[in-house]
Amino acid sequence: MTAFLFYVFAALAVAGGLTLILHRNPVYSALSLIVTMFSLAALFAMLDAQFLAIIQVLVYAGAVMVLFLFVIMLINVRLEQRLPQRFTAQTAVAVALGIILLVEVIQIGLTGSKMLGPVATELSAKEVGRVQTLAGLLFTKYVLPFEVATILLLVAIVGGIYFAKRKLR
Amino acid sequence: MSPQHYLVLAGILFTIGVTGVLIRKNALIVFMSIELMLNAVNLTLVTFSHFMRSPDGQVLVFFSIVVAAAEVAVGLALIVALFRLSGSTNLDDFNLLKW
Numbered sequence: 001m002t003a004f005l006f007y008v009f010a011a012l013a014v015a016g017g018l019t020l021i022l023h024r025n026p027v028y029s030a031l032s033l034i035v036t037m038f039s040l041a042a043l044f045a046m047l048d049a050q051f052l053a054i055i056q057v058l059v060y061a062g063a064v065m066v067l068f069l070f071v072i073m074l075i076n077v078r079l080e081q082r083l084p085q086r087f088t089a090q091t092a093v094a095v096a097l098g099i100i101l102l103v104e105v106i107q108i109g110l111t112g113s114k115m116l117g118p119v120a121t122e123l124s125a126k127e128v129g130r131v132q133t134l135a136g137l138l139f140t141k142y143v144l145p146f147e148v149a150t151i152l153l154l155v156a157i158v159g160g161i162y163f164a165k166r167k168l169r
Numbered sequence: 170m171s172p173q174h175y176l177v178l179a180g181i182l183f184t185i186g187v188t189g190v191l192i193r194k195n196a197l198i199v200f201m202s203i204e205l206m207l208n209a210v211n212l213t214l215v216t217f218s219h220f221m222r223s224p225d226g227q228v229l230v231f232f233s234i235v236v237a238a239a240e241v242a243v244g245l246a247l248i249v250a251l252f253r254l255s256g257s258t259n260l261d262d263f264n265l266l267k268w
Contacts, residue, residue: 109177
């Protein structure tokens with residue numbers, strides 16, 4: 001059952017990614033990226049990372065992709081469709097490089113179990129991804145990065161407003 | 170499922186993202202491909218975190234999601250500003266810095 005679910009969600013994720021880069025309409029690209037995000041959330045849940053699965057749906061599939069769709073509809077739905085999609089030399093080189101990278105990355109992935117370190121804690125698999133465990137780490141060991149992240153978010157808010165409002169010309 | 174399955178899937182998704190950045194001209198699609206690459210790396214981190222029983226990897230993914238959200242906000246604002254300036258999101262039109 002686990003294997004079946006893995007293959008279903010893996011196929012959905014890969015299909016979403018391929019549609020993202022191949023479809024000519026940016027709205028469909030954004031929607032297929034949402035499919036990929038949801039599949040990855042399901043895979044996170046299968047890896048006992050419940051908290052991250054929920055965060056993935058809330059932040060990525062929710063907030064980030066809504067922002068993307070908003071900007072796409074603000075800017076250029078009709079504009080993109082008129083552009084000719086030509087098969088140039090750049091495309092050929094890019095696909096060749098992509099295939100080389102794919103072979104390399106799959107090689108590395110297949111030797112992945114050798115990169116696994118020893119089991120680090122006495123936690124069981126179910127306990128690792130729980131909110132309690134992550135929050136405990138977040139507010140003790142990683143409290144400085146946590147505070148820095150708040151400043152980063154503030155900078156992002158200010159920067160976003162600045163760039164969107166200013167008359168650049 | 171073994172870690173290899175998840176790592177190979179993450180590798181495939183990362184490669185799709187790289188290819189998307191290389192072949193597409195639309196700035197928004199390129200940006201979404203970068204998001205896809207970020208997600209593939211997140212999957213790798215969660216995989217190792219699960220199989221090593223170490224929650225630190227998931228904390229790192231949490232921070233990576235925070236940074237990605239901030240990056241999307243600023244990046245999309247930049248794309249909107251570029252569109253206002255030049256009336257296009259085609260990356261080939263932005264050649265002001267070309268020597």
